[in-house]
Amino acid sequence: MEVVIIGGGIGGLTTALTLHQLGIPCTVYEAARELRPSGTGINLQPYCVRELFHLGLERQLRETGIPARGLAYYTRLGQHVLTERLGSEAGFDWPQFHMHRGTFHMMLAEEVVRRLGSDALKLGHRCVGVENHGGRVVARLTDRKTGQDAGPVSADVLVAADGVNSTVRAQFYPDEKPPYWNRIIMWRGVTEDIRMLDGHTMVVTGSYRQKFVAYQIRKPPAERMAGEDDLMLNWICELVAPEDMEFRTEDWNRSGSADDFAEEFRDWVFPWIDVPDVISRTMGIWEYPQVDRDPLPQWTFGNIALLGDAAHPLTPIGSNGASLAVVDARVLGRELAAAPAEPRTALKAYEAERRPAMEKVLGGNRAGGPEHFMPLVEERAPDGFDDIRDVLSEEEMNIAAGYRVTTGLTTDLVNGCRSLIPPEHFVVQPDSA
Numbered sequence: 108m109e110v111v112i113i114g115g116g117i118g119g120l121t122t123a124l125t126l127h128q129l130g131i132p133c134t135v136y137e138a139a140r141e142l143r144p145s146g147t148g149i150n151l152q153p154y155c156v157r158e159l160f161h162l163g164l165e166r167q168l169r170e171t172g173i174p175a176r177g178l179a180y181y182t183r184l185g186q187h188v189l190t191e192r193l194g195s196e197a198g199f200d201w202p203q204f205h206m207h208r209g210t211f212h213m214m215l216a217e218e219v220v221r222r223l224g225s226d227a228l229k230l231g232h233r234c235v236g237v238e239n240h241g242g243r244v245v246a247r248l249t250d251r252k253t254g255q256d257a258g259p260v261s262a263d264v265l266v267a268a269d270g271v272n273s274t275v276r277a278q279f280y281p282d283e284k285p286p287y288w289n290r291i292i293m294w295r296g297v298t299e300d301i302r303m304l305d306g307h308t309m310v311v312t313g314s315y316r317q318k319f320v321a322y323q324i325r326k327p328p329a330e331r332m333a334g335e336d337d338l339m340l341n342w343i344c345e346l347v348a349p350e351d352m353e354f355r356t357e358d359w360n361r362s363g364s365a366d367d368f369a370e371e372f373r374d375w376v377f378p379w380i381d382v383p384d385v386i387s388r389t390m391g392i393w394e395y396p397q398v399d400r401d402p403l404p405q406w407t408f409g410n411i412a413l414l415g416d417a418a419h420p421l422t423p424i425g426s427n428g429a430s431l432a433v434v435d436a437r438v439l440g441r442e443l444a445a446a447p448a449e450p451r452t453a454l455k456a457y458e459a460e461r462r463p464a465m466e467k468v469l470g471g472n473r474a475g476g477p478e479h480f481m482p483l484v485e486e487r488a489p490d491g492f493d494d495i496r497d498v499l500s501e502e503e504m505n506i507a508a509g510y511r512v513t514t515g516l517t518t519d520l521v522n523g524c525r526s527l528i529p530p531e532h533f534v535v536q537p538d539s540a
């Protein structure tokens with residue numbers, strides 16, 4: 108069996124590493140002409156870290172990630188609401204990592220090239236159309252540099268991991284509306300020389316209408332100077348857009364300006380973080396609309412399957428978009444390895460497991476995600492409180508745990524599965540990869 112993967116993001120590259128581990132040849136076609144370690148931070152959840160360890164990436168992750176210990180919620184006045192334990196501290200058998208997105212992405216790309224060979228990752232190839240053809244699949248490609256035809260390529264299976272604005276998804280759903288924008292704008296940045304709390308705690312301050320989120324990440328190894336402190340603060344400021352503002356949702360990764368939001372955070376100076384200082388010393392600002400898409404009735408079409416954001420883009424409320432793309436890759440690989448002569452059956456089995464699960468996560472995120480209790484605190488105690496137990500009941504304070512139940516990501520369920528792919532099915536063992 109041969110597989111073509113469209114998109115060299117986190118989902119596409121993890122699919123390539125998984126297929127290689129299972130002895131299935133594949134090639135990734137990525138539209139960008141160069142992969143650059145761009146972006147800010149992402150969280151890798153324990154259920155995803157488990158799979159990445161099975162892919163032989165434990166050493167790199169421990170060296171470049173920061174193990175998360177807690178998620179502390181504060182009100183906009185700086186009052187502590189509660190701290191939820193994360194990763195190993197919460198009883199998961201695998202850590203949760205705060206990672207620099209670029210470091211993680213480049214780690215995956217380098218491993219694909221090292222393990223599969225440089226021909227397995229073809230940059231500058233944009234997919235412009237796909238079709239099922241006589242039990243095989245054909246992808247039409249253009250060369251980004253010349254604009255010339257660079258295909259077609261043919262394979263047994265095509266995995267479309269081409270992100271939130273997926274070309275392949277659009278081909279199967281030509282009438283789908285643009286991504287749904289919840290009217291929240293996020294400004295994201297990274298600031299050097301700041302240590303917040305114990306360095307392992309993520310912080311959410313404020314609520315739906317105005318929020319500051321931050322956690323520490325490590326500088327990419329290539330940018331580090333000898334002896335330098337490599338900790339940086341990854342931060343996000345969120346505001347609801349003015350009524351009359353339109354956002355081009357397709358333009359979701361553009362430079363932003365502090366002039367558009369810093370004033371709203373001018374009083375957010377707390378003992379554990381000085382938000383105006385963080386913003387004023389940032390290395391750059393990116394602006395995103397917070398978007399997702401409605402669930403799809405179908406993810407697989409003959410020998411073609413959608414994966415990652417192409418199948419289920421989510422708002423980053425639960426910090427799990429990237430982790431879920433990794434799980435997709437593992438389940439898809441497992442099913443293809445189990446039925447190599449029946450790729451359509453394998454893809455259907457992948458969809459049957461992942462599509463309902465992702466509908467639940469989408470529903471949970473749209474209901475406010477794990478931080479659903481924060482609007483209640485703002486509403487009931489706008490001027491602050493003496494004791495949080497006067498504001499929230501025990502049950503309401505446990506809503507974060509409720510999100511884990513809704514999304515099927517509880518400690519018991521995660522620890523109860525030692526690997527999404529039985530290690531005896533690995534053709535290439537993690538320690539020899």
Ligand SMILES: Cc1cc2nc3c(=O)[nH]c(=O)nc-3n(C[C@H](O)[C@H](O)[C@H](O)COP(=O)(O)OP(=O)(O)OC[C@H]3O[C@@H](n4cnc5c(N)ncnc54)[C@H](O)[C@@H]3O)c2cc1C
Nearest residue numbers: 114116117118138233234269270274415416426427428429
């Ligand atoms: C800059 C950025 C920051 C993010 N921050 C967070 C976060 O903090 N927390 C979180 O949970 N999630 C975050 N996300 C979302 C999370 O990273 C995604 O859920 C995850 O990356 C999904 O991976 P993916 O591979 O499906 O899609 P993507 O990472 O979007 O990768 C898609 C790839 O496909 C390529 N591509 C697109 N069209 C074509 C085509 N026609 N032909 C060939 N290649 C194509 C793109 O260039 C890209 O490399 C962020 C996403 C981005 C882009």
